[in-house]
Amino acid sequence: MQLAINRVMGVLSPSVATLIEEARRGSIRAIGRILTLLEEPDQTSLSILQHIYRYSRGAQVIGVTGIPGAGKSTLVGKIIGEFRRRGYRVAVVAIDPSSPLTRGSLMGDRLRMQEHATDPGVFIRSLPTRGLKGGLSVAALAAIEAFDAFGYDKIIVETVGVGQSEVDVMHAAHTIVVVTMPGAGDDIQALKAGVMEIGDIYVVNKSDKPEARQTYEYLSFALEKEEVGREAPGWTPRLLKTSAVMGQGIKELVDTIEEHHRFIHKTGLAAKKVVERRALLAKLIVESIIARYVDEAFGGLVERIVKAIEGNEPLPNIVMEALREAAKRLYEDVRSGTDGGSKANIPGCS
Amino acid sequence: MSSLPSSSRGRGRRIKVLVAKMGLDGHDRGAKVVARALRDAGFEVIYTGLRQTPEQVAYAAVQEDVDVVGVSLLSGAHFPLMRRLIAKLKELGAEDIPVVLGGTIPVIDVEPLKKMGVREVFLPGTSLKEIIETIRRLAEERRARGETLAVSASRERGQGD
Incomplete structure (x- = not known):
């Protein structure tokens, strides 16, 4: 049986122990390798998880989801910039679909964030959905644990948010940002049953477009009627306008993300979310x-x-x-x- | 019979490739054709877009922990750009990641590029099949060299903040 799960989970192979040490000192090479080792559950990945838990520093996990083409990646790129200006270290897990036929994938989310590639305080990792039962979720959730242990303050998970495993990943987030765009107003009805009911913060991106107001009002109405939005006593889902390309509304969005962070800490929701995520x-x-x-x-x-x-x-x-x-x-x-x-x-x- | 789940674990990681354009070169049709062909061959492909610096490409390769970096260059600036890319990968402790190059490269430049550390140069007219097979071979060779994990990590000099 290749699935060897060691009796003594405390024992790390020397090379993996070295890798963890290097990663803790900020080596991006070591972090990159560890993320690869964590992609599939086996003896090595379990021993890594066993060891890095103690270093967890309670990073805020932010899920960014929404319809394809809404500008999620560009927006995440801007959010990274604003977080960096505020002194946070930022990690991104960017999820892109795999072909169900060849299981190959072409991942381009990172393209919109490349301006941050050489910033040592930013780490971007792409993950394909792989079409495996729960495969994506394991890799993404394990990556969150790793980033948390290796000193990243804000962990952004970006996904289209369709399919069970992507919804699983979203449920692991402290703060969920749902991104939509002008002209998608009518689609909101169709989306309601999916990502629209899980958001803490709603964003109408591409707000420089003329139809933006209509979409904003439509969403505003839906939020008022409590037809959309995640239930959390004490937090009313927020609605914001951004134009990621023009760099508008980013500061307000990050302010709101921070405000939600303070809210979940004050109410004890943050710790509860971490427990849920790990379970x-x-x-x-x-x-x-x-x-x-x-x-x-x-x-x-x-x-x-x-x-x-x-x-x-x-x-x-x-x-x-x-x-x-x-x-x-x-x-x-x-x-x-x-x-x-x-x-x-x-x-x-x- | 073939529709039943196979007994082989066959769960080996997919080959992961970074496809990159560097410098002042706005032509990415070739890079995209290759990226798509690699995807259709079952690889996990990351495309980082136009006008990247060699440093951006090196950081992306290391963060994504790819098996191979494939660069497309049509600008004629292959010597300085590839030199910087290979130097940066080395600085980040990732000299074990093979780098290949495709594009309008004069034949006489191929040998000097290989001396510099470029593992393979694909000249115009190279078939997609050949590119796929070469990348597959380089990736498998690197994995076969095995658990060089800690070795390469400990050599790293690039550190975070």
């Missing part, structure tokens, strides 16, 4: 690990399953057989490393 990460890691056993069980049973289906065997029989096979493999690995070289012990289960 979610733990759950997603377990799901991702179990999914591998399911894959493996099916792999091992391929011929048998095909034969059974061709022979018109009832589906529940096949389901039960695959389930038993997956559970057996999982149990064997969890119980204790009996498979020779790769010992797989999930702590607490052995």
Whole structure:
């Protein structure tokens, strides 16, 4: 079994321990490597998570979401600039879709933020959605933990916000900024069931366009009627206008993000969010690990399953057989490393 | 049968490539065609846009932890720009990331560029297939050289604030 989860989680390989030390001293090379190691749950990623938790400094996680083309990346680029002027270190997780066919991806969010590329106080990382069950969420949530541990004060997660895993990621954020644009007014109705109901702050970007007022009023009305916006006693969702390209409204937006940050600290919501975020990460890691056993069980049973289906065997029989096979493999690995070289012990289960 | 989940773990990380334009060169059709072809070959591609400095490209490569950096240049300034890029990668402890170059490069410049550290130069007329295969090979070679993680990290001199 390749999925080797060491019994002693406290043991880091020397190279990974060095890497963490380098990352804590601000080496972007080391941080970049650690983020790669955290992308998929395995022994190494779990040992890294185990070690970096103690360095967590309670960074504000800001989710930026909204319809494609609303100008999210450009806006994030401007928000980075304003945060930097205020002395914060900023990390960005930019999520772009993968092709479901080739699983390849072409990620261009970063393009709009490249002016900050050489600023040592800014770290931008692109993540493809990968089309994997929970795969994106694990990588993104683990990246948040890493940035938090390595001294970034503001962590911005940018995503289109459609699909379950992207919504998961958004729920890990302290502050959610929903970005829309003029002309998208009618779409708000369609969006309501999705990202429109999770925002703490709403932004009409491209406000230099003539239709901006209409969209603003439409949203303003919807907010008043409490048709949109995340529920949090004591916080009324805010509505702002920006023009990222012209650099307008950015200061006010960042002021509001900061105001929300103070609000969640005052009400204890911030700590609660961190607990939720980590519980979610733990759950997603377990799901991702179990999914591998399911894959493996099916792999091992391929011929048998095909034969059974061709022979018109009832589906529940096949389901039960695959389930038993997956559970057996999982149990064997969890119980204790009996498979020779790769010992797989999930702590607490052995 | 093929529609059933495969038994192979085959979960290996996708090959990650940075496609970059540097300097005063506004022509990115070629870079975009290559970026798209790499995506269709199943790679994770990051495109950083036009008129980047070599330093911006190096920082992006390191933050994204890519396997290969591919540069497109049509301006004729390949010597100074590639020199700066390779120097910056080294300064950031990332000299193990192979750099390849494509564009209007005179044949006589190929050898000096390779001496400078450019791993491969794709001249006009190179097929997409050849570019994809070369990048795949360089990425796999680098990964096969293995867990150079700490080694390269400890050599790093570029530090944050």
